[in-house]
Amino acid sequence: MSAVSDAVRVAPAANPVSQSIRDSMVVAKRNLIRMSRIPEMIIYGLIQPIMFVVLFTYVFGGSMQIGSSTSAVDYKNFLMAGIFAQTVTFATASSGAGIADDMHKGLIDRFRSLPMARGAVLTGRTLADSVQTALTLVVLAVVALLVGWRVGSDGSTNAGKVLGAFGLLLLLGYAFTWIGALIGMSVRTPEAATSSGLIWLFPVTFISNAFVDTSHMTPWLRHIAEWNPFSATVQACRVLFANPGQSPSDAWPMQHPVWASLIYSILILVVFRTLAVRKYRSATA
Numbered sequence: 001m002s003a004v005s006d007a008v009r010v011a012p013a014a015n016p017v018s019q020s021i022r023d024s025m026v027v028a029k030r031n032l033i034r035m036s037r038i039p040e041m042i043i044y045g046l047i048q049p050i051m052f053v054v055l056f057t058y059v060f061g062g063s064m065q066i067g068s069s070t071s072a073v074d075y076k077n078f079l080m081a082g083i084f085a086q087t088v089t090f091a092t093a094s095s096g097a098g099i100a101d102d103m104h105k106g107l108i109d110r111f112r113s114l115p116m117a118r119g120a121v122l123t124g125r126t127l128a129d130s131v132q133t134a135l136t137l138v139v140l141a142v143v144a145l146l147v148g149w150r151v152g153s154d155g156s157t158n159a160g161k162v163l164g165a166f167g168l169l170l171l172l173g174y175a176f177t178w179i180g181a182l183i184g185m186s187v188r189t190p191e192a193a194t195s196s197g198l199i200w201l202f203p204v205t206f207i208s209n210a211f212v213d214t215s216h217m218t219p220w221l222r223h224i225a226e227w228n229p230f231s232a233t234v235q236a237c238r239v240l241f242a243n244p245g246q247s248p249s250d251a252w253p254m255q256h257p258v259w260a261s262l263i264y265s266i267l268i269l270v271v272f273r274t275l276a277v278r279k280y281r282s283a284t285a
Helices: 004-008 016-036 040-062 072-104 105-110 120-146 159-187 190-206 218-224 229-241 258-281
Strands: none
Touching: 016 040, 016 120, 040 072, 040 120, 072 159, 072 190, 072 229, 120 159, 120 258, 159 190, 159 229, 159 258, 190 229, 229 258
């Protein structure tokens, strides 16, 4: 807290935008320092996605049909985009729990007493969570390579496209952390934030194209899955990675997944950031 207090006691920024950016960076630094001092937060955050990679690859890999293929290798490559997307979205629960914990301990009231931009507290927190998510993705990508995941070998992808795919994943994850921020501001305890976060995350991630080809779903469920924002990012990553994708679909997000992913993520970010900052102001008024 001393670092945050000292930083915000300096002369005000020349304009509200620069002050908000500066304050957000200070809060983000505070949260990153806190994370580095509690390494088990990062370790436990890595265990779950690694378990999903291993379990889905070796337990279900030989029994899943992707298009007309039942190859375990094809399913492994199909799977990884879904695991990556699930990892960045599940970070939402920990983000909401962290904000709820700050509220419960009165830390938010301490921030409120300082001369800082109102939205900086939440922005700094979500940025710090995004840095942790990026580190998790790096480790997860290494694990995926070790179990046999490969980007397309037919020359249809390149380093720029691969980096673009990870950029879309981080954008989706950052947008979803604002949903977690809103939840964290709306509940009374970190436990409630974690539980309420997982309640909606499971249907979003499993009613999608992350783990199965949606062509095998009933028509009404397939329609929901193909218009799911989560599915758009998963499909965009498969296209950019040049990995096997689901069967052809008439749904616009599946035909234009990169654009759909960008539009969905930006829309979610704008809407839920607005709602979360508004909730923060009313909760600390």
